[in-house]
Amino acid sequence: xxxxxxxxxxxxxxxxxxxxxxxxxxxxxxxxxxxxxxxxxxxxxxxxxxxxxxxxxxxxxxxxxxxxxxxxxxxxxxxxxxxxxxxxxxxxxxxxxxxxxxxxxxxxxxxxxxxxxxxxxxxxxxxxxxxxxxxxxxxxxxxxxxxxxxxxxxxxxxxxxxxxxxxxxxxxxxxxxxxxxxxxxxxxxxxxxxxxxxxxxxxxxxxxxxxxxxxxxxxxxxxxxxxxxxxxxxxxxxxxxxxxxxxxxxxxxxxxxxxxxxxxxxxxxxxxxxxxxxxxxxxxxxxxxxxxxxxxxxxxxxxxxxxxxxxxxxxxxxxxxxxxxxxxxxxxxxxxxxxxxxxxxxxxxxxxxxxxxxxxxxxxxxxxxxxxxxxxxxxxxxxxxxxxxxxxxxxxxxxxxxxxxxxxxxxxxxxxxxxxxxxxxxxxxxxxxxxxxxxxxxxxxxxxxxxxxxxxxxxxxxxxxxxxxxxxxxxxxxxxxxxxxxxxxxxxxxxxxxxxxxxxxxxxxxxxxxxxxxxxxxxxxxxxxxxxxxxxxxxxxxxxxxxxxxxxxxxxxxxxxxxxxxxxxxxxxxxxxxxxxxxxxxxxxxxxxxxxxxxxxxxxxxxxxxxxxxxxxxxxxxxxxxxxxxxxxxxxxxxxxxxxxxxxxxxxxxxxxxxxxxxxxxxxxxxxxxxxxxxxxxxxxxxxxxxxxxxxxxxxxxxxxxxxxxxxxxxxxxxxxxxxxxxxxxxxxxxxxxxxxxxxxxxxxxxxxxxxxxxxxxxxxxxxxxxxxxxxxxxxxxxxxxxxxxxxxxxxxxxxxxxxxxxxxxxxxxxxxxxxxxxxxxxxxxxxxxxxxxxxxxxxxxxxxx
Numbered sequence: 001x002x003x004x005x006x007x008x009x010x011x012x013x014x015x016x017x018x019x020x021x022x023x024x025x026x027x028x029x030x031x032x033x034x035x036x037x038x039x040x041x042x043x044x045x046x047x048x049x050x051x052x053x054x055x056x057x058x059x060x061x062x063x064x065x066x067x068x069x070x071x072x073x074x075x076x077x078x079x080x081x082x083x084x085x086x087x088x089x090x091x092x093x094x095x096x097x098x099x100x101x102x103x104x105x106x107x108x109x110x111x112x113x114x115x116x117x118x119x120x121x122x123x124x125x126x127x128x129x130x131x132x133x134x135x136x137x138x139x140x141x142x143x144x145x146x147x148x149x150x151x152x153x154x155x156x157x158x159x160x161x162x163x164x165x166x167x168x169x170x171x172x173x174x175x176x177x178x179x180x181x182x183x184x185x186x187x188x189x190x191x192x193x194x195x196x197x198x199x200x201x202x203x204x205x206x207x208x209x210x211x212x213x214x215x216x217x218x219x220x221x222x223x224x225x226x227x228x229x230x231x232x233x234x235x236x237x238x239x240x241x242x243x244x245x246x247x248x249x250x251x252x253x254x255x256x257x258x259x260x261x262x263x264x265x266x267x268x269x270x271x272x273x274x275x276x277x278x279x280x281x282x283x284x285x286x287x288x289x290x291x292x293x294x295x296x297x298x299x300x301x302x303x304x305x306x307x308x309x310x311x312x313x314x315x316x317x318x319x320x321x322x323x324x325x326x327x328x329x330x331x332x333x334x335x336x337x338x339x340x341x342x343x344x345x346x347x348x349x350x351x352x353x354x355x356x357x358x359x360x361x362x363x364x365x366x367x368x369x370x371x372x373x374x375x376x377x378x379x380x381x382x383x384x385x386x387x388x389x390x391x392x393x394x395x396x397x398x399x400x401x402x403x404x405x406x407x408x409x410x411x412x413x414x415x416x417x418x419x420x421x422x423x424x425x426x427x428x429x430x431x432x433x434x435x436x437x438x439x440x441x442x443x444x445x446x447x448x449x450x451x452x453x454x455x456x457x458x459x460x461x462x463x464x465x466x467x468x469x470x471x472x473x474x475x476x477x478x479x480x481x482x483x484x485x486x487x488x489x490x491x492x493x494x495x496x497x498x499x500x501x502x503x504x505x506x507x508x509x510x511x512x513x514x515x516x517x518x519x520x521x522x523x524x525x526x527x528x529x530x531x532x533x534x535x536x537x538x539x540x541x542x543x544x545x546x547x548x549x550x551x552x553x554x555x556x557x558x559x560x561x562x563x564x565x566x567x568x569x570x571x572x573x574x575x576x577x578x579x580x581x582x583x584x585x586x587x588x589x590x591x592x593x594x595x596x597x598x599x600x601x602x603x604x605x606x607x608x609x610x611x612x613x614x615x616x617x618x619x620x621x622x623x624x625x626x627x628x629x630x631x632x633x634x635x636x637x638x639x640x641x642x643x644x645x646x647x648x649x650x651x652x653x654x655x656x657x658x659x660x661x662x663x664x665x666x667x668x669x670x671x672x673x674x675x676x677x678x679x680x681x682x683x684x685x686x687x688x689x690x691x692x693x694x695x696x697x698x699x700x701x702x703x704x705x706x707x708x709x710x711x712x713x714x715x716x717x718x719x720x721x722x723x724x725x726x727x728x729x730x731x732x733x734x735x736x737x738x739x740x741x742x743x744x745x746x747x748x749x750x751x752x753x754x755x756x757x758x759x760x761x762x763x764x765x766x767x768x769x770x771x772x773x774x775x776x777x778x779x780x781x782x783x784x785x786x787x788x789x790x791x792x793x794x795x796x797x798x799x800x801x802x803x804x805x806x807x808x809x810x811x812x813x814x815x816x817x818x819x820x821x822x823x824x825x826x827x828x829x830x831x832x833x834x835x836x837x838x839x840x841x842x843x844x845x846x847x848x849x850x
Contacts, residue, residue, distance in 0.1 A: 012032050013032050013033055013034075015032065015034060015109070016034065017034060017109045017110060017111050018031070018032065018034045018035035018038040018039070018109065018110040018111075019031065019032045019034065019035060019107070019108070019109050019110075020035055020046075020051075020106075020107075020108040020109075020110070021100075021105055021106070021107055021108075022051060022064075022105065022106045022107075022108060023103075023105065023106070024064050024097075024104055024105075024106060025050075025547070026050045026051035026052055027050050027051075028046055028047055028048075028049050028050065028051065029047070029105065030047070031043055031046050031047070035110070038083070038089075038110065038112070039054065039081065039082075039083045039084060039089075040083045040084035040085060041083075041084050045084075054081050054082055055079060055080065055081060055082070056080055056082055056088060058394075058533065059079045059080035059081075059088075060077070060078070060079045060080075061079070062077055062079070062093075063675075064095070064097055064106045065097070067093065067094070067095040067096075067106065067108065068095060068096055068097045068106075070094075071094045071095055071096055072096075076092045076093060076094050076111075077092070077093050077094075078090065078091070078092055078093075078113065079091060079093060081110065089112055089114065090112070090113050090114050090117045091110045091111060091112055091113060092110070092111045092113045093108055093109065093110050093111075094108070094109050095107055095108040095109065115220075118220075119220060134152075134373060135152070135230050135231060135232045135233075136150065136152045136153040136156055136211070136230070136231035136232070136233070137149070137150050137152075137153055137228065137229065137230050137231070138150070138153045138164075138228075138229050139218055139226055139227065139228045139229065140169055140186070140226055140227060140229075141225060141226040142190055142224070142225055142226055144168055144169045144170065144178075144183070144186065145166060145167070145168060145169075146164050146165055146166060146167050146168075146169065146172070147165070147226060148161075148165060149161055149164045149165065153231065155203075155204065155205070156201060156203055156204075156209075156231075157172045157173065158204045159172060169182060169183075169186075170183075181199070185197065185215060186215065186227055189215040189216070189217055189227045190217065190224055190226075190227060191224075192217055192224060193217075194214070194215070194216060194217075195213075195214065195215035196212070196213070196214045196215075197212075197213055198210065198211065198212050198213070198234070199211055199213055208235075209233055209235045210233070210234050210235045210238045211231045211232065211233060211234065212231070212232045212234045212333070213229060213230070213231050213232075214229070214230045214232075215227050215228070215229050216228045216229075216230070234333070237333065237351055240265075240267075240351070240366060241331060241351070241353055244353060244355075244364055244366070245353075264286075265286055265288060265366070266288060267288055267366050267367060267368045267369075268285070268286065268288045268289035268291075268292040268293070268348075268366070268367040268368075268369075269285065269286045269288065269289060269364065269365065269366050269367070270282050270284070270285045270289055270300075270305055270364075270365040270367070271283045271284040271285070271355075271357050271362050271363070271364055271365075272305050272362060272363045272365060273360075273362060274326070274354070274360075274361040274362055274363055275361060279323075280304045280305050280306040280307065281302055281303070281304055281305075282300050282301055282302065282303050282304070282305055283301070283357060283362060284301070284357075285297060285300045285301075289367070292340075292346070292348075292367065292369055293309065293338075293340055293341060294340040294341035294342050295341050299341075305365060306319055309338040309339060310336055310337065310338055310339075311337045311338060311339050311345060312337055314334040314335065314336045314350070315334060315335045315336070316333075316334040316335065317332070317334055322334070322352065326352060326354045326363060327354075329354055330354075331351065331352065331353045331354075332350075332351070332352045333349070333350065333351045333352075334349075334350055335347060335348070335349050335350070335370065336348050336350055346369055346371045347369070347370050347371045347373075347374040348367040348368060348369055348370060349367075349368045349370045350365060350366065350367050350368075351365070351366045352364070352365045352366075353365075353366075372511075376511050376515070379410065379411060379412070379515050380515065380518075382409070382410040383410055383411075383515060383518055383519055383522070386402075386403075386406050386410050386519070386522075387518075387519075387522040389402055389406075390402060390403070390522050390523065390526045391522075391526065391529075393526055393530070394530065394533065395530065396420070396527070396530055399523065399526050399527070399530065400418050400429060400430045401430070403418060403430075403498075403519070403523060404416065404418060404430045404431075404432050407432070407519070408432070410519070411500075411512070411515055411516065411519070413500055413502060413507075413508075413512075414432060414433050415432070415433030415434060415435070415477060415500065415501045415502060415503075416431075416432050416433060416498065416499065416500050416501075417430065417431045417432070417435065417439070417476070417498075417499045417501075418430040418431075418496065418497075418498060418499075419444070419452055419496045419497040419498075419499065420495070420496040421456075421494055421495055421496050422443065424445060424446050424447070425443040425444060425445045425446060426443070426444045426446060426452050426453060426456060426496065426497055427441065427442070427443045427444075428440065428441060428442050428443075428444075429441075429496075433477070433501070434477055434478050434479070435476055435477055436475065436476060436477065436478065439476045439477075442476075444474065449472060449474055450472060450473070450474040451464060451467070451470070451472055451473055451474070451483055451485050451499075452485050452497050452499055454472050454485075455485035455486070455487050455497060456485075456487045456494060456497055459487055459489055459494065460487070461484065461485065461486045461487070461513070461516075461517060461520075462484070462485045463482075463483075463484045463485075463508065463513060464482060464483050464484075465482050465505055465506040466481070466482065466505045466506070467480045467481065467482065467483050467501075468480055476501065477501050477503070478503075479503035480501070480503070481501070481502050481503040481504045481505050481507060482501070482502050482504060482505055482506055482507045482508060483499065483500065483501045483502075484499075484500045484508050484513060484516060485497055485498070485499050485500075486498040486499075486500075486516060486517060486519075486520035487520075488520060488523055488524045488527060489524055490521075490524040490525060490527075490528045491528070493528065493531075495524060495527040495528070495531070496527070498516070498519070498520050498523065500516060548569075550679045552565050552569065553565050553566060553569070553679055553680065553683045554683060554686075556683065556687065557687060557690065558687060558691075559684060559687050559688065559691075560592075560593070562680070562683045562684060562687055563581050563583075563592050563593040563680075563684075564593050566579075566581060566593070566655070566676065566680045566683075567579045567580075567581060567593050567594070567595060569676065570655075570657065570673075570676060571595060576657045576659075576669075576673075577595075577657075577658065577659050577660065577664075578595045578641075578657070578658040578659070578660075579594070579595045579655070579656070579657055579658075580593070580594045580595065580603060580655075580656045580658070581593045581594070581649070581653060581654070581655055581656075581680075582603075582605075582606070582613060582653050582654050582656075583649075583652055583653035583684075584608075584617060584651065584652060584653050587607055587608050588605050588606065588607055588608070589605065589606045589607075589608070589613050589614060589617060589653060589654055590605050591603035591604070591605065592653070603637065604635070604637050606635075610635075611633060611634065611635040612628075612631065612633060612634050612635075612644070612646045612656075613646055613654045613656060615633060616646040616647065616648050616654050617648050617651070617653065617654050620648050620651070621648070622645065622646065622647045622648070622670060622673075622674060623644075623645075623646045624644060624645040624646065624665060624670050625643070625644060626642075626643055626662050626663040626665075627642050627643065627662045627663070628641055628642060628643075628644055629642070640660045641658050641659075641660065642658075642659060642660055642661055642662045642664075643658070643659040643661060643662055643663055643664040643665050644656065644657065644658050644659070644665075645657040645665055645669065645670055645673045647670075647673050647674050647676075647677040648677065649677050649680050649681045649684065650681035650685075652681060652684050652685075655673065655676065655677045655680065657669075657673050697709065698710035698713075700759075700774040702752060702755060702756065702774075703755055703756055703759035703774050704759065705759050705762075705763065705772050705773060705774045705780070706771060706772065706773045706774075707773065707774060708773060708774075708775055708776060710773070711771065711773040711775070711781065711783065714771060714783075715783070715833065718783065718785050719827075719833055721785065722785065722825075722826060722827055723827040726826065726827065726828075727785060727786040727826070728786065728787055728824050728825065728826045729783065729784065729785050729786075729787065729824070729825050729826070729833070729836075730783075730784040730787035730790070730791040730822060730823070730824050731781065731782070731783060731784075731822070731823050731824075731825070731836055731837055731840040732781070732782040732784065732791060732794065732795065732820060732821070732822050732840065733775070733779065733780075733781055733820065733821045733822075733837075733840040733841045733843070733844040734758075734762070734779065734780040734781070734782070734798075734818050734819070734820050734844065735778060735779050735780075735818065735819045735820075735844055735845075735848055736754065736755070736758060736778040736779075736816070736818060737816075737817045737818065737819055737848060738814075738817075739751065739754070739777075739778035742754055742812065746811075746812070750811060750812075753811060754811065754812070754816065755774075755778065757805065757809075757811075758780065758802075758816075758818070759772070759774065759780070761798060761801050761802055761805065762780060762782065762798065764801075765794070765797050765798055765801050766782055766784070766794060767784070769784075769785055769786070770782055770783065770784045770785075771783040782794070787824070791822045791824070792822070795820055795822065798818070798820070799818070802816060802817070802818060803815075819844050819845070819847045819848035820843075820844055820847065821839075821840040821841060821842065821843030821844030821845070821846070821847060822840055822843065823836045823837070823839035823840035823843065824836065
């Protein structure tokens with residue numbers, strides 16, 4: 001790097017992260033070896049690049065100040081880099097603005113975060129699956145911090161989902177319970193063991209509940225970094241088991257009473273044989289089993305419960321594992337996919353309990369139909385897959401086509417339309433299903449009739465079970481039934497609406513609407529992302545133009561040129577309508593440069609603290625708003641001025657941006673105005689410093705007169721002017737008589753005062769067009785263009801003024817006198833201007849010697 005400290009260099013090379021040294025414009029000045037290996041470029045290749053070459057167009061880009069501020073606050077920024085093979089690599093970046101060899105540089109470090117991003121995606125998939133489950137589910141990392149929890153789990157402990165995340169498990173379940181019961185089991189699960197146990201918990205609303213708890217290791221690439229806990233409420237199952245046990249006891253006493261109770265159970269119940277060739281054969285079943293399977297009782301008797309109904313194996317256990325648990329006297333529960341007599345498929349939740357039947361070992365199998373729950377979970381997974389595709393869309397058309405093409409497969413409903421907000425109306429931009437022809441492209445005013453505008457006005461989903469009974473309904477399908485409208489909105493911004501219709505009344509149950517809401521949320525997020533990407537592209541283009549404007553500012557050499565260029569840049573490059581710049585003069589802000597659209601009476605001088613401009617410079621803070629009329633301190637010079645931005649140019653002045661429309665400016669516009677004002681401040685300081693430095697190079701520091709260098713620069717200009725117009729130039733050479741004696745007798749300080757007074761007399765008694773020069777030591781020169789005989793009057797006037805000073809001054813004990821010599825030159829003379837100067841000098845010395 002440019003750092004001369006060898007230890008610093010070696011330290012940076014040993015860092016495990018990629019390190020870059022850059023200019024504030026993004027030019028790469030140096031890198032370490034890790035950066036080369038990380039991106040697959042050689043050091044020479046990287047040193048020929050800029051930061052923008054390594055960042056995809058759709059990835060976040062940050063200004064050096066943003067990076068520095070984020071690093072100071074401890075919040076690293078995230079973006080994407082492209083390696084030499086074209087691969088996108090998610091990175092976390094930190095950086096600081098440093099000063100090296102008098103130049104501001106940016107020191108950046110990059111850390112790859114691909115694995116973390118993948119874990120975050122996996123965690124999001126877990127979360128969606130968790131919310132679709134009837135079970136209580138949560139996960140924690142290997143430090144016992146919650147990673148997520150579904151609503152049912154949070155309610156068990158009197159918490160909300162948002163509150164429980166990032167808490168310690170012990171904070172939620174209690175320290176004693178955690179240490180004695182939960183922690184030992186979590187630790188075993190973290191070692192790779194599947195943990196299963198039953199426990200009792202007190203539910204805030206439901207009271208005491210019996211729970212079957214299973215812990216699964218949460219792994220990534222074979223490494224366990226946490227556990228997932230699934231708690232299934234088996235209170236009812238236990239109650240059924242209890243009741244079945246009681247029923248089993250009664251069977252021994254009364255077959256008739258047992259059979260009556262057996263048939264009254266709402267779930268399908270089978271008694272099956274255990275052991276021997278007929279293992280699993282059905283010995284008895286209740287009427288609910290007939291309804292569930294489609295077989296009569298006579299057909300069921302003798303069928304095998306393990307082979308005649310299942311489609312595939314149970315989800316949790318193999319048949320061998322089930323038989324082993326039953327042989328140990330344990331109750332077994334699992335889910336299983338089965339086929340009815342008519343060929344249709346259904347899902348059951350099965351609980352099998354070992355019993356005695358007529359004195360022989362048997363099993364009692366309770367089968368609850370959970371087909372609807374499974375369908376919901378499958379639809380939830382389908383929505384999750386669709387949402388992943390939605391996240392990859394980069395245009396509204398692509399998004400609309402994806403949703404309209406997959407919504408029937410995902411949700412099972414095919415009559416759907418997508419509306420887009422267009423000013424004050426909702427326009428149907430996509431449609432699928434048996435809609436009337438006039439529905440395509442229809443625009444529905446937001447303040448008009450229709451269920452879609454009604455839902456959008458309230459910004460809430462709207463469900464109508466029978467649209468024919470609702471006066472707001474606007475007919476869109478051949479056979480109106482029910483309708484569900486979901487406004488597509490996020491963070492208060494309305495983008496459009498999803499509209500589902502069905503010819504049946506009350507067609508959409510609560511779970512259907514939940515799934516539709518999830519899809520609507522995903523579409524809303526995608527629309528927001530597309531809109532933000534569009535705004536980001538526009539902002540990026542403005543930033544690029546702003547950099548061009550800064551380059552133009554840096555090329556200007558006068559204050560006025562800098563101000564005019566800043567206004568041009570604000571108008572032409574940043575698309576601001578009206579701009580004005582006022583600079584501080586004493587206690588007032590004086591208008592200096594304005595847009596061409598501003599009339600002279602549209603500008604005004606403000607005192608510090610007066611009006612919005614005065615408050616801006618007084619407080620040094622930006623003031624902006626949607627409408628000047630809402631600000632009491634505003635004193636607009638025109639009624640047409642509405643939205644505004646007022647930015648201080650450091651302590652030098654104020655940049656004001658004005659629009660004739662209400663609410664024209666957003667925060668990004670304010671940021672651009674502040675960046676422009678910051679660069680304008682720097683360039684004004686630069687040209688003022690350059691002017692000061694230039695002034696110092698052409699003036700004598702003691703007398704303030706022009707020096708000999710300035711005289712030499714201007715002489716050629718006056719000679720050229722004299723040649724063009726035929727005018728004379730007079731040269732008056734002046735020397736202070738006895739100046740050495742003054743220094744020797746009275747001191748050099750008195751000598752300096754004498755020179756200062758002589759310079760004052762000379763400067764105040766010549767024309768503005770004349771140039772007074774301290775020619776060297778105690779010699780002065782006056783160049784008088786367009787002068788013929790007037791030089792004699794000048795000499796007489798100077799001698800008179802010097803005589804007056806002698807009478808009034810007590811600095812010297814003797815009168816101060818000057819030796820003077822005059823010569824004239826014009827282009828018709830056969831001598832050079834240097835000869836004329838020598839003539840004046842010769843005359844002066846003759847007078848001095850006499």
